[in-house]
Amino acid sequence: MSTRPIRQAVAGTIACLALLGAVSCANPQTAPPLPPAVPGAPAAPPAAPADAGDAQPAVLGAAGQGAAGLAALGALGASNGVGAPVRDLGSQLAEDGKALAEQMNEVAAAQGVTLGDQPSSEQQAMLADLQSRSGEQFDQAWLRAAGEALQQARDAANAVLASPDATEEAKAAARAALAKLDALGASLRQATASAGASTPAQVDAGTGGQAALGDQALTVIALLTAGAFLLGGALWRRRSI
Amino acid sequence: MAAAFDLARATVSVSRNAGRWQAGTGAACLAFGLALLGNPPAPVELGALPAPSTPSRPVVTVSAASPAGTIPTQLELPAGGVSAPVVPVATGADGALVVPDAPSTVGWWSPSSLAGGRRGTTVIAGHVDSAAEGMGVLSVLRRARPGDEVVLRGAEGREVRYAVVAVRQYTKAELPPEVFSSTGPPQLVLITCGGRFDKAARHYTDNVVVHAVPVG
Known part of the structure; x- marks a missing residue:
């Protein structure tokens, strides 16, 4: 499978994260509630005018944690992945996540905010799960984690598009990011399906039919047996009269 | 006379x-x-489903210091007298979950969360019955009730205990994708078949799903 579309579209994910930071920082008084940028990143609270000063560090913090989580997810995929799509996408995520984290730190520092460099507890839980796996099982879980990150980024971009407060520039960036994310989505779905990690469409778990009778089996057998005896007895009695 | x-x-x-x-x-x-x-029998609907995670609510309820999960290798349902080996399974090329052929063995959908992990759903599936081998170990799921204990053991001997909180029956086409969610609070989902058996297709019409949450 070609991994070029994946590499191209990873930039879309990163662009979305950057976009979130840009929109939030540009309009701290009117920014809409933002969904988490990556799995588990706390949602940015709505920035009410009265507490805009408190909300902005929270938004920056969420974006910074999101970037740290992406970098950690990427590094794990690059080092532990057994399939080429996981290793390739992992390397790209690690590089871009690190660059974004640095960028977010600069933005935050300019506003007198210090960002932590650790993933959120939810992201740490995801990483701990991945670190307990190896081989094919690692790739399966990693691809699903990347899929979650992609979905979160898509949700974020769509939230920007739906926001009446977002600038035209921000909306154009969101549209461009969505196009790239769609390309990533297609590649990621193909890799996920190849790894047997797609969400199952159905579960067929019974071919005998014995359980259909299940708990009622004894009742049914007793009723049929009693019915047959009673009818047989009635016929015999009628003949003998 | x-x-x-x-x-x-x-x-x-x-x-x-x-x-x-x-x-x-x-x-x-x-x-x-x-x-x-x-x-x-009528479709089963017992207990309340675990609350899904929402963006405004923290989804991790277990301390970050708690151990990472374990790959499950044994399932026990004490109320049903069941003890069954667990093997990893994946999604097949046709999009269906690949359930172990032997009804005495159950499958852990390996893209799902580890047992005893700090997030997401651990998915276990098994045959309710088989034409070749008779009743399956998960045929007891129809009789599961809230409060029943479920135990998953890992290869290293670690034991993870769950309590059943809800039992649901869905037509197969309406099995919610959320039961395979890898986000949200940790939970265990056990899936088998139920409902009417179509003799021509040799398939059941429904899925029985048992939801359990970690205890202890």
Whole structure:
């Protein structure tokens, strides 16, 4: 499978994260509630005018944690992945996540905010799960984690598009990011399906039919047996009269 | 002579009445038994589903210092007297979850969360029955009740205990994708088949899903 579309579209994910930071920082008084940028990143609270000063560090913090989580997810995929799509996408995520984290730190520092460099507890839980796996099982879980990150980024971009407060520039960036994310989505779905990690469409778990009778089996057998005896007895009695 | 005739007639009448009663009862038993054969039990809906995670609510409820999960290798359902080996399974090329052929073995959908992990759903599936090997170990799921204990053991001997909180039955086409969610609070989902059996297709119409949450 070609991994070029994946590499191209990873930039879309990163662009979305950057976009979130840009929109939030540009309009701290009117920014809409933002969904988490990556799995588990706390949602940015709505920035009410009265507490805009408190909300902005929270938004920056969420974006910074999101970037740290992406970098950690990427590094794990690059080092532990057994399939080429996981290793390739992992390397790209690690590089871009690190660059974004640095960028977010600069933005935050300019506003007198210090960002932590650790993933959120939810992201740490995801990483701990991945670190307990190896081989094919690692790739399966990693691809699903990347899929979650992609979905979160898509949700974020769509939230920007739906926001009446977002600038035209921000909306154009969101549209461009969505196009790239769609390309990533297609590649990621193909890799996920190849790894047997797609969400199952159905579960067929019974071919005998014995359980259909299940708990009622004894009742049914007793009723049929009693019915047959009673009818047989009635016929015999009628003949003998 | 007349008295003897009356007695004989009365005896025949009593006997005929008893015969009618016997035939009626027999027919009712047969009809009820056949009706039960044609109509499987009503769909199961017990307990309350675990609350899904929302963006405004923290989804990790277990301390970050708690151990990472373990790959499950053994399933126990003490109330049903079940102890079954667990093997990793994946999604097949046709999009269906690949369930182990042997109904005495259950499958851990390996893209799902580890047992005892700090997030997401651990998915276990197994046959309710098999044409070749009879009833499956997960046939007990229909009788599961909130509060029942479920135990998953890992290869290193670690034991993770869960308590059943809800049992649901869905038509297969309506099995919610959320049961395979890898985000949100940790939970265990056990899946098998239920409902009516289509003899032509050799498939059941429904899935029985048991939701359990970690305890202890």
